[in-house]
Amino acid sequence: MKICIIASMFPPQARGGAETVASACASLFAKTDAVVVITASPWQGIRSLAGQWNSENGMRLFRFTPFNLFSIFNIANYPTFLRMLWHLIDMCNLHTYLVVRKVLRQEKPDLILTHNLKGLGYTIPFAIRSTKWIHTVHDMALLHPMGLRIWKQENIFMQKNPLVSFYSWCCKKLFGSPDVVISPSHFLLNEYRSRGFFPKSKTAVVSNPVMIEPVPNVPTVPKAPKSPQFRFLYLGQLEPYKGLRFLL
Secondary structure (H helix, E strand, O other): OEEEEEOOOEOOEOOOHHHHHHHHHHHHHHOOOEEEEEEEOOOOOHHHHOOEEEEEOOEEEEEEOOOOOOOHHHHHHOOHHHHHHHHHHHHOOHHHHHHHHHHHHHHOOOEEEEOOOOOOOOOHHHHOOOOEEEEEOOOOOOOOOOOOOOOOOHHHHHOOOHHHHHHHHHHHHHHOOOOEEEEOOHHHHHHHHOOOOOOOOEEEEOOOOOOOOOOOOOOOOOOOOOOOOOOOOOOOOOOHHHOHHHHO
16 A cells, blocks of 8 residues: 655654654554655755655655745744745645646555645645545644634634635635544644534544654663642643643
């Protein structure tokens, strides 16, 4: 079976959980199936627009730089008005559509798994309509360009901004209904469902995987004594949007 995984970022270009999940899925499937990965690469001259193949850990990777004002890898360095134009180009990126369609026609995968596509382009769904397609949502990037909903700042996310409403409507039309949509939580899935996304898709809530590598000769650590207090463990980035202030 040939599986194609499409994600805007893939290690070593990674900065969050979505890329980790995409990489974990690719590594797992590569043990038994043929895996092809399509992902973005930083600008490395005009040739990077055409893309380049390489092999890593039993997988074949195709990396290319989508045509846009700048790359998703350095989007934080630019002012808001340029980012708005960048998002518009990203939504209707003809270059991405043509490149991805060419790769898919060449590889003919049996199954396509997509993760975050922000930075690759939201025209990708049009290139994969005729293939079995499973999409995993990791954030609210299809509802708001920021992709985040922060505690006590919900009004900023939910405000009736016509540009944000237009953005969300376009994303809904572009993505349509994948065969299956996977979400790591009921909350995130319900956010999309309540706004009419993925009307014909089957849905599933699947927790993000944790890849555990066996480490030899690790000394046994005695268990800590039981405490009358309830203990929380947080694993993740130390960023406000992760809800740490709410947890504390």
